[in-house]
Amino acid sequence: MAALGGGGTRWRRAWLPALQLLRRGSKAVTRHWKAMHFQRQKLLALTEYVSPRPAVPPRCLPRRSPQEPQEDGYARVLRRQAEQTLRDSRMVAVCHYNPMAEEDVATLRHYLRRHNIHLKFVLNEVMRPVLAQSKFRELLPLFVCRNVLLVSPEAPAREMLRVLKGVPHVTLLGACIDDTILSRRGVENFSRLPSLEVSQGQTVAALSLLSSQTSSLLQRGPAHLTALLDEHIRRLQGTGGAPETPPGH
Amino acid sequence: EKMASKVSVVLRPVKSIVVRFCPFESNVESTRKFLQCIYHKKVQATNTNCEVTTDVRHDGSEPVVDVMFADGDRLIMKGAHLTAGEMLTALASRCNAKDLKEEQKGKKKNP
Numbered sequence: 001m002a003a004l005g006g007g008g009t010r011w012r013r014a015w016l017p018a019l020q021l022l023r024r025g026s027k028a029v030t031r032h033w034k035a036m037h038f039q040r041q042k043l044l045a046l047t048e049y050v051s052p053r054p055a056v057p058p059r060c061l062p063r064r065s066p067q068e069p070q071e072d073g074y075a076r077v078l079r080r081q082a083e084q085t086l087r088d089s090r091m092v093a094v095c096h097y098n099p100m101a102e103e104d105v106a107t108l109r110h111y112l113r114r115h116n117i118h119l120k121f122v123l124n125e126v127m128r129p130v131l132a133q134s135k136f137r138e139l140l141p142l143f144v145c146r147n148v149l150l151v152s153p154e155a156p157a158r159e160m161l162r163v164l165k166g167v168p169h170v171t172l173l174g175a176c177i178d179d180t181i182l183s184r185r186g187v188e189n190f191s192r193l194p195s196l197e198v199s200q201g202q203t204v205a206a207l208s209l210l211s212s213q214t215s216s217l218l219q220r221g222p223a224h225l226t227a228l229l230d231e232h233i234r235r236l237q238g239t240g241g242a243p244e245t246p247p248g249h
Numbered sequence: 250e251k252m253a254s255k256v257s258v259v260l261r262p263v264k265s266i267v268v269r270f271c272p273f274e275s276n277v278e279s280t281r282k283f284l285q286c287i288y289h290k291k292v293q294a295t296n297t298n299c300e301v302t303t304d305v306r307h308d309g310s311e312p313v314v315d316v317m318f319a320d321g322d323r324l325i326m327k328g329a330h331l332t333a334g335e336m337l338t339a340l341a342s343r344c345n346a347k348d349l350k351e352e353q354k355g356k357k358k359n360p
Contacts, residue, residue: 096281099290141274141275183305
């Protein structure tokens with residue numbers, strides 16, 4: 001190092017940069033910041049990236065109208081399934097669902113399946129457009145927070161209420177049975193109704209009541225007369241008299 | 250459920266909670282969310298003796314949450330214009346206050 005002295009200005013006359021740099025300078029890759037060679041600096045400055053700019057700035061161009069949100073295929077499938085379910089079932093009950101354990105859900109599903117009731121978890125975003133276009137428009141305000149649908153091709157209201165009584169996590173909010181929207185109390189009243197055959201018999205009996213009363217009224221006179229005549233005959237026979245022909249013949 | 254885990258209500262001093270609402274009204278969302286948070290298993294685990302009852306009406310009445318505490322106090326929250334978070338924080342603050350009072354009473358008895 002003493003023989004070479006300090007590199008740079010002092011020894012300009014005999015300056016072999018390759019030799020001197022190798023002997024005195026640090027390596028190419030250093031732990032400290034090393035000044036770039038001037039040629040390298042010039043090359044990098046020349047080859048700096050210049051971003052392409054459009055001739056007309058984009059803010060001067062007319063703004064594109066916001067595109068409509070693209071329809072999700074999965075949402076479409078879910079909506080179609082929901083429409084089919086609503087169409088096929090006679091009873092649709094909407095219940096408020098509080099989170100419960102998986103095995104409880106499975107048990108509830110099992111007990112409902114025994115009475116041919118299907119438990120369906122629904123998403124509000126999928127159900128809202130379906131309901132708005134169908135006849136269940138009144139059920140729209142029910143679809144807030146997590147809900148669960150109990151659908152069935154028959155209308156087993158009594159069994160459904162019995163099962164739901166044992167499950168506090170699921171609360172019945174309202175139902176649509178046979179195209180009639182019912183509240184919770186309506187469902188309870190519906191469950192207390194007698195079966196179709198019994199109610200048909202009751203209707204027939206109520207309708208025929210008046211006509212049967214009329215016929216009994218009309219028959220009361222002759223029936224009374226016949227009873228009196230029979231009594232008279234018995235008395236005559238009882239006193240041992242001759243079998244006279246009763247008056248009136 | 251996220252709100253329940255954030256607010257962490259301790260239901261020890263609560264005897265019963267009655268949630269009354271009419272589902273066909275439009276102002277019941279916060280009450281229903283409150284009900285969902287109350288039914289979370291962590292909150293239920295803090296007090297298994299607490300009875301949570303849901304009363305579903307159809308008379309157009311306002312949603313009401315009625316909380317009965319073990320020492321006879323009663324908290325009535327009308328959920329028509331409250332959010333679920335507000336109701337939960339109100340309940341949590343009162344439960345914590347009552348818990349602290351109970352602890353202090355216990356400490357005074359057994360010094």
